[in-house]
Structures are given as structure tokens and as C-alpha cells.
Amino acid sequence: MRGMFKRVLCIVACLAGSAVQAAPVLTDPAIGTLQAVATDPVALAGVNALAFDGFGNLYATRQQAALSDGVSWVNKSTGAALSLVSNLPGADHMVFTPGGQMLLSAEAPATFTVGSFTFATPNLYRLSLTYDASQHPTAAAATNLVTGPTRLNFPEGLVLLDGSNAYGAAGDLLVAEDRSGGRILRVTPAATTATVAELVGTAAALPRPEGMAFGDFGGAASAALYAATTSNSRIVRIDAGGGITAIGAAGVLNGPDNIVFGPDGRLYIGEDPQNGNPARLFAMSADGSFDLIAEGFTTLQGLAFDPLNGDLYIAEQSTDTIWRLSFTPPVNVPLPGSASLIAGGLAALCLRRRRI
Numbered sequence: 001m002r003g004m005f006k007r008v009l010c011i012v013a014c015l016a017g018s019a020v021q022a023a024p025v026l027t028d029p030a031i032g033t034l035q036a037v038a039t040d041p042v043a044l045a046g047v048n049a050l051a052f053d054g055f056g057n058l059y060a061t062r063q064q065a066a067l068s069d070g071v072s073w074v075n076k077s078t079g080a081a082l083s084l085v086s087n088l089p090g091a092d093h094m095v096f097t098p099g100g101q102m103l104l105s106a107e108a109p110a111t112f113t114v115g116s117f118t119f120a121t122p123n124l125y126r127l128s129l130t131y132d133a134s135q136h137p138t139a140a141a142a143t144n145l146v147t148g149p150t151r152l153n154f155p156e157g158l159v160l161l162d163g164s165n166a167y168g169a170a171g172d173l174l175v176a177e178d179r180s181g182g183r184i185l186r187v188t189p190a191a192t193t194a195t196v197a198e199l200v201g202t203a204a205a206l207p208r209p210e211g212m213a214f215g216d217f218g219g220a221a222s223a224a225l226y227a228a229t230t231s232n233s234r235i236v237r238i239d240a241g242g243g244i245t246a247i248g249a250a251g252v253l254n255g256p257d258n259i260v261f262g263p264d265g266r267l268y269i270g271e272d273p274q275n276g277n278p279a280r281l282f283a284m285s286a287d288g289s290f291d292l293i294a295e296g297f298t299t300l301q302g303l304a305f306d307p308l309n310g311d312l313y314i315a316e317q318s319t320d321t322i323w324r325l326s327f328t329p330p331v332n333v334p335l336p337g338s339a340s341l342i343a344g345g346l347a348a349l350c351l352r353r354r355r356i
Contacts, residue, residue, distance in 0.1 A: 022296055023036075023296065024278075024294050024295065024296035024297045024316075024323065025294060025295065025296050026293065026294050026325075027292050027293060027294060027295060030328065031293060031294075031325075031327065031328065032325060032326045032327040032328040033325070033326045033328075034294060034323060034324070034325050034326075035323065035324055035326075036321050036322070036323050036324075037074075037076065037079050037313075037322055037323065037324045038074050038075075038079040038080070038081055038321065038322040039079070039319065039320055039321045039322075040072075040080075040081045040320055041320050042083075043062075043072045043081035043082060043083050044060060044062065044072060044074070044081050044320045044321070044322065045062050045064055045068065045320055046062050046063045046064040046069070046317055046320070047060050047061070047062060047063075047301065047302070047315045047316070047317055047320055047321070047322060048060070048061040048062065048063040048091070048092060048301050048302055048315060048317060049061045049092055049093045049094055049258070049301065049302040049315070050094075050301075050302035050303065050304035050313050050314075050315050050322070051093075051094040051095065051096065051102075051302075051304055052096075052304055052305075052306060052307050053096050053100065053102075053129070053137075054096065054100060055131075055135040055136075056306065056307055056308045057073060057135070057136060057137055058073070058074045058076055058304070058306070058313060058322075059071055059072070059073055059074070059084075059094060059102070059137075060072050060074055060081070060302065060315060060322065061091040061092055061093070061094060061104070061302075062083075062091060063090060063091055063092060063107070063317075065089060065090060066089060067086065067087050067089060068086055069086065069087075069088050069089050069090060069091040069106075070083060070084070070085045070086035070087065070088045070091055071083075071084050071085050071088070071091060071094070071102070071104065071127065071140055072084060073136065073137045074322060075136075076306070076324075082137075082138075084129070084137055084138075084139055084140040085127065085139070085140040085141070085142055087142075088104065088106055088125060088142060089106060089108060090106040090107040090108040090123070090154075091104060091106055091107075092104070092105045092106060092107045092155070092156050093105045093156055093157055093158040093211075094158070095158045095159070095160040095173070096160070097160065097171070098162070098171075100129065101126055101127065101128055101129075102126070102127035102129065102140070103124070103125070103126060103127075103145070103158065103160065103173060103189065104124070104125040104126075104127055104142070105123065105124060105155040105156055105157075105158055105175065106121075106122060106123045106124070106125060106155070107123070107154050107155065107156050107178055108121045108122075108123045108154065109121055109153055109154060110123070110151030110152060110153045111151065120151060121151075122144040123151075123152050123154075123155050124144070124145035124147060124152065124155060124173075124175075124187065124194070125142045125143065125144060125145055126142070126143050126144075126145050126189070127140045127141065127142045127143075128140065128141050128143075145187075145189060145194055146192070146193045146194060147187060147193070147194050147195075147196050148193045148194070148195070148196070150185075150196035152175065152177060152185065152196075153177050153179055153182070153183075154177050154178045154179045154182070155175045155176070155177055155178070155185075156175075156176055156177070156178040156209075156210050156211070157175070157176035157178075157209065157210055157211045157212035157227060157228075158173060158174070158175055158176075158212065159173070159174040159212050159213065159214045159225060160172075160173055160174075161173075161174065161214070165223070165240070166240035166241075167186065167199070167214075167225060167240045168186045168188075169188070171188075171189065172186050172187065172188050172189075173186070173187040173188075173189060174186055174187075174199070174212060174214070174225060175187055176209040176210060176211075176212050176227055177209065178208055178209065178210050178230075179208060180205075180207060180208060180231065181202040181204075181205050181206065182202075182206050182208055182209045183198055183199075183200055183201055183202060183206075184198070184199040184200035184206070184209060184212075184225075184227065184238055184242075185197065185198055185199065186198075186199055198242075199225075199238065199240070199242055200238060200242050200244065201242075204242070204244060206227070206229055206236075206244070207229045207230070207231035207232045208229060208230040208231040209227040209228070209229050209230075209236075210227070210228050210229075210230050210256075210257050210258070211227070211228045211256070211257055211258040211259040211260075211270075211303075212225060212226065212227045212228075212259065213225075213226050213259045213260050213261050213267060214226070214261075215261035215265070215267070216265075217261075217265045217266065217267070217285065217286035218264065218265015218266070218286075219265065220265060220285070220286035221286045224237050224238070224239065225237070225238045225239075225240075226238070226247070226259060226267060227259075228256035228257055228258070228259050228269065229256075230255050230256060230257055230272065230274075233250075233251075233252075233253045233254055233255055233256060234246045234247075234248075234250065234253070234256070235247045235248055235253070235256060235259070235267070235269065235284060247284070247288050248284055248288035248289070248290060249288065249290075252282075252290050253269065253271060253282065253290075254271050254273045254275075254277060254279075254280075255271050255272045255273040255274055255275075255279075256269050256270070256271055256272075257270055257271065257272035257300070257301065258270045258272075258300075258301055258302055258303045259303070260303045260304065260305065262283065262305060262312070263305060263310050264283075265286075266283040266284060266285055266291075267283065267284045268281065268282070268283050268284075268293070268303055268312065269281070269282040269283070269284060269290075270297075270300040270301065270302075270303050270314065271297075271300055272299055272300060272301065278295060278296050278297060278298065279295075279297040279298065279299060279300035280292060280293075280294065280295040280296075280297070280300075281293045281294040281295070281297070281300065281303075281314065281325075293325075294314075294325065297314070297316050297323075298316060298317075298318045298319060299316060299317040299318040300314060300315070300316060300317075301314075301315040301316070301317045302314070302315035303315075309326075309330050310327060310330050311324050311325060311326045311327070311330070312324070312325040312327070313325075
């Protein structure tokens, strides 16, 4: 979601209210603990998407529609944040290749015009990271991932295929465009010009597809691509042939944005309401039922599971804060690039959560 627009909405909502926004809370203390682990108005300004690399490092994008947008590393132990790269306006979602490079979407239009000149907008990047002896990142260098004549309009959600399947070949990148009638695209990265193919075109009229995830609900369903369509508050399954099916009852979610499959096989969904209401965190099962996990966020954004212990990290954009949800009992998840999801201790908590 476009960071500056959301900040304006949050400020308006706060001014309209008579009380300070309370901290988010879990709907059941038995789920675990929820605490803020990092807040930084500079290195986490407009914190947006979250991702882990193969070493277990946590990364956050900064998105305020400004030249200060970029990527930061977050020390999970101390909460300190370090800017690795800037000058990436609209920096949004991240995925890591098996070789350790980061692919980044930048939520920007396909072109912009100055006077009589029209320029192509860089909106997909490849980042090469530099690490210290402790395998902590110290810097990043970004290059534009050129997509040739097929330009992307406001790309956001990313899924990297770690194996060949009906959706594409291993290493292909699935991309969602955050706009009315947004497309779902398959991008084949290359050293020079990437190739682009449509999985879902504008004729499908998807209402602002944003976050995407690929999974099989822990084996309870066939592996498929899922997307959050923000404008109509739904989760949809996208078949390899472009077929679209809404999952779960209508009227439950309010502006779903980021989604991620958890180690229990369920799909975790963060809301980004556009009406000033507090945002909530849900988990959805294969049968389409929703469990409310936490509530009271302002602008909930990135979601990422720690591959070392199964903690869920949550970005709250308007407060420049990252929260950590530590489940009881803790579970492990695969490192980025693994093809499977491991069901663990989270499954025992399913019945304790508020079913909607």
C-alpha cells in the first residue's frame, strides 16, 4: 500500500478520535506474547514489508513515496535498525533467491511524464547484499530489473517459485499490481531484460490485489497462489490457468493487505483498513474459516515468520514499529527457499482462538 497516503489517513483518524490509540493485543493470552521490538522514525520510517534471508536476518522496507525509501536490516535482539540502501521510491515487497539475492518491488506507475518527455519507472529491483563476519548485512546495492516492453503498474505482492509447477519454472517471480484491475504477472528474471507473461489480465477486474502467498494449507488443499484483494476485502485463490475463486465468507475482513502461510499451514492475513478502523490479524484455514489472532493495530503491513523459532514479525507502518508475536509453544519454520511448510506446535492453539 502506498505509504504516504496511509499516513495521512492515520493522522486524520487520530485527530478525529478523542483517545490515544491503544496498543494491539492478542485475542487470547494463551496464543503467546505480543511485544514491540523495534521503533525508529528514520531507519524504519513508513515500515512496510518484512522478509528473512537464509541466515535468519530480518529486513524491512521503508515506504513514504520519497527518495528516502529503501531497505533496512533490523537486529532482532536489540531492536536497532540499519538502513542498507535508499533512493528506491515506493519500496515494497521482498523475496530472496536461492543464491541470496533480494528481489524487490517498488510500488510505482509504469511511466511518469515531465513536460513532453515520458520515462519508464524502475519498479522491480535486484539487490546484492554485503555481510560481515557474523553474517549480518552491512550494505546493499540495487540494480533495476528491466522488464522490456511490458511495464508493471504499481507492483506489490511477490512470490518466488522455488520449484517448477503449473504456474511457472523454478526462479520465476509472480507479481501482483496494486491497482483497480491489477494484473497477476509471471516475471522470468534475467541478467539483461526479464520476460513478462500475464496469469491474470485487466479484464478480470481484480480490485487491488496486494499481498500474495503460495501454499497448500499444510497439505489440506492443493498448492495454489493466493492474493488479498483490498478493495473488496477478500482472499482469492488464483489457479495456474487464471481462474479466480474467493475463499472464506464475505464481510469478515476489512481491507486485507499482506498475507503469509504460517508453520501451522494456515494463511495469516493482516488488515489495512481505509476507513480509520483499527487493523486486525487473522489466520484462515483451508475450509475458509477465520480465527482472529490480534487486534488494535493502526496500519498493519508486513508479515514474516522467523525461520529460527517461528515467531511472527508484524510491521505497523504509521508508528514506524515492528511487533513480534511469540507463540506458545514455539515452532520452527523452513529457511527461505524451502519448498515445504512444517506443521508444529501452532496447531494446538487453533481451538483457543476466536473463530469468526
